[in-house]
Structure formats: C-alpha cells, structure tokens
Amino acid sequence: MPSYTADYVFPISSAPIRNGIIVTDESGHIRDVIDPAKGSGGKASLGPENTAPASAPKKIEGVLVPGFVNAHCHLELSHLQGKSQTGKTLLPFLVDVVTLRETDPEVIEAAIREQDRLMWEGGIQAVGDICNKPDTAATKRKSPIRYYSFVEMFDFLQEERAQASFELYLPAYEQQPEPKSAVPHAPYTVSEALYQKINALNTDNETVSIHNQETAAEDELFQTGAGEFRSFFEGFGTSLDGFNAPGTPSLYHAIQHMDPGKRTLFVHNTLTSPEAILAAEAWGDRGVYWVTCPNANLYIENRLPRYDRFLDAGVKVCVGTDSLTSNWQLSIVEELKTIARFQSYVPFASLLRWATLNGAEALQFDDELGSLEVGKRPGLVALTGLSGADPDSFTFTPHSEARRVV
Secondary structure, three states, X not given: OOEEEOOEEOOOOOOOEEOOEEEEOXXXXXXXXXXXXXXXXXXXXXXXXXXXXXXXXXXXXXXEEEOEEEEEEOHHHHXXXXXXXXXXXXXXXXXXXXXXXXXXXXXXXXHHHXXXXXHHHOOXXXXXXXXXXXXXXXXXXXXXXXXXXEEEEOOOOOHHHHHHHHHHHHHHHHXXXXXXXXXXXXXXXXXXXXXXXXXXXOOOOOEEXXXXXXXHHHHHHHHHOOOOHHHHHHHOOOOOOOXXXXXXXXXXXXXXXXXXXXXXXXXXXXXXXXXXXXXXXXXXXXXXXXEEOHHHHHHHHOOOOOHHHHHHHOOEEEEXXXXXXXXXXXXXXXXXXXXXXXXXXXXXXXXXXXXXXXXXXXXOOOOOOOOOOOOOOOOEEEEEOOEOXXXXXXXXXXXXXXXXXX
C-alpha cells in the first residue's frame, strides 16, 4: 500500500507527528497513521491485513496535511475573473455581479470546469458552493471534489415578490446534485415571506449559509433604515419605503428568521462584533460556523475581520475563497497566507484547522474529510515554503505553496 512521510504530519484531530507516516490504499483511504516514536497509531485498520508499509515511505518535501475545505465559493461566477475592479466597496461590486454575469453559456461552462480542476490540483477536497443557477451541476457530478450546493434566493426585501423569486430559483435547486439546501443571500435581500419559503423547503438536517455584515451600510440599514442601501435598491427599480428597520445589527434580524435547527454558516463577518458572535452562538442549536474569505474582503472593501474576536470567543472558523469576481484565484493556501500576513497572531495550528476539519464539520463531510484518521479519505496535501523549524514556530510566508499528494 502507498505510504508517505514528511518532517511533520498534521492529522488536525491530534497533535503533529514528527516524521509521521500516512499509509493509504489505492482508493486514498487512510489505513494507518504511524508515529515512528510510538509505532502504529493504534487504530484498527480497515481490514485484517498488516498496514505497515511494504517498502520505505515516499518522503515528501514540507509538511503533510489533509485536503482543504473551501467553505464558501461561487463557482458559477468563474468567468468574471478580473471584470470588477478592486476596492469599489460592496454595493458597487454587487452591481457588477448582477450586470456583468450574463454571457455565452459555453464560456461560463469552460470557466467552471477549469476552476474545478485548479481547486483540486491546489489541494481542495470539498467546496461549499453558492448557486443562483444550475450552471455548475454538470461539473459537480463529474468532479473528484465533494460539493455542498447552497442554492441562494433573494427578493430585495419585497414581500410581494417572494413567491415569484422562490419559483425563479427553484429550478436551480432541483437541478443541483445532493447534498444541497436553499439559503437566503443576505439579511438585506430577503423578505420575511421568502425566509419562510426557504425554511419550508429545507426539511432535513441541512447546512445553510448567509452572507453577513460585510459593510457598514448593512448594519446602518437595519439599525436606522438609512444609508447607501436606499440608492442601491433604487438602482434596481425597487424601494425600501415598506421596510421598517428593527433597530439592531443585521445579524440579529437574520437569526430571528432563520431556522436554529440547521447547521449555519455566517459568511464574511467583516464587521461582526463580539456581542453578535455570542448571540449567534447562543441561537444555533446544531452548530454555528464563521466563514472568512480574506482575499475577497480585501478585494472588495480593503478590510479584514477582527480574527481575535473569534479566537477569544472560542468559536469555529472556516475558510472560503468567494468568487473570481472578488478574488485573484480560488486557493485556500492563498487565503491562509493573507491571514498570516495581516493578522500574524493567529496560530498556524488554528489556520490549518479552520481550512480543514472545521470546514468539513460545517458541510457535514467530517465522516470522510478534514483530518488524517484511519478510515477517512481526506486527501493528502504537501505544504512547502513555511518559515520556522517546528509546529510551534511554523508560519505561512509569501513563498508557501500547496501541492496535492493523494
């Protein structure tokens, strides 16, 4: 059976192993995790055969980690790479997405296939993918990547449009492969009536997501009813005249209308306060996960979340790439490099867990992905270009790269 070793192996679910050995079968399932200082990992193999490597393990440069989980992506927007200028802030960016996305279906399909391939080569094992259309469905059915499709709906807070909007997005929901769920786009684009329809469509133990607190104007709208969102809505021929601001930040409004019985991903969280983090955690019955897309935050608004707030609260953070409309590439290692560059106090071990096991748990894929454990099939990725001599001092550098091994 194939086996691999590196200076350090990071199982994620347990402590790093110096000169650790990962034994796999031909399908990529892990048959053993070996610490040379202790012998076999002590877990039962998948079969009665001896899992010890038949020959010397293949030595891999760098460190070995499980495949990454991209917890938030918009694969269907891959054809928009470079179409929206950086630093425009969120509302002009959203206008670009709506007005520039329509083009030749063959161009859209080719871009989707290419980015799916590049994500796989870059070590991404699973993706939580936002869909407004069925464009990505064919690629997902053929891809080695495991996808969770979030079919996003919105009606611009117009109660009278809820049914028509729901029916508009229903074909995308029906055509996406399992697993999938219907989700609200953001607090500022979903009426109470549409929340109800979304909640009614999700009848099992789905994971759901929502874009959260990316710009100051979002909280201003829900706290006072004023701000830039009024002109934004007017630009799309709608009005906020019937909207009554609840006087709270937007997250509080969202959790009043979403289902606490669903595992929930709050995405971006650029301006989320410590109090809002605790409120959402207390609300969610099946787990709350906080997805950060640092390069997209810099691309759109030139700011990042305060990661210390999430570390202090002890909550589960995941990592996403957003779309190529708002990013230079769909690469988890590039996201980790950005966090390490601008908020270097985040521990290396935390970054790895955010990008692997937390994401797998959020998408309910942790039975197979996210950690190097016997019986799982999580992929195996080599990280090179790190600085530091051991796990306590490792950090990402501008030269860090990820390469798929299994």
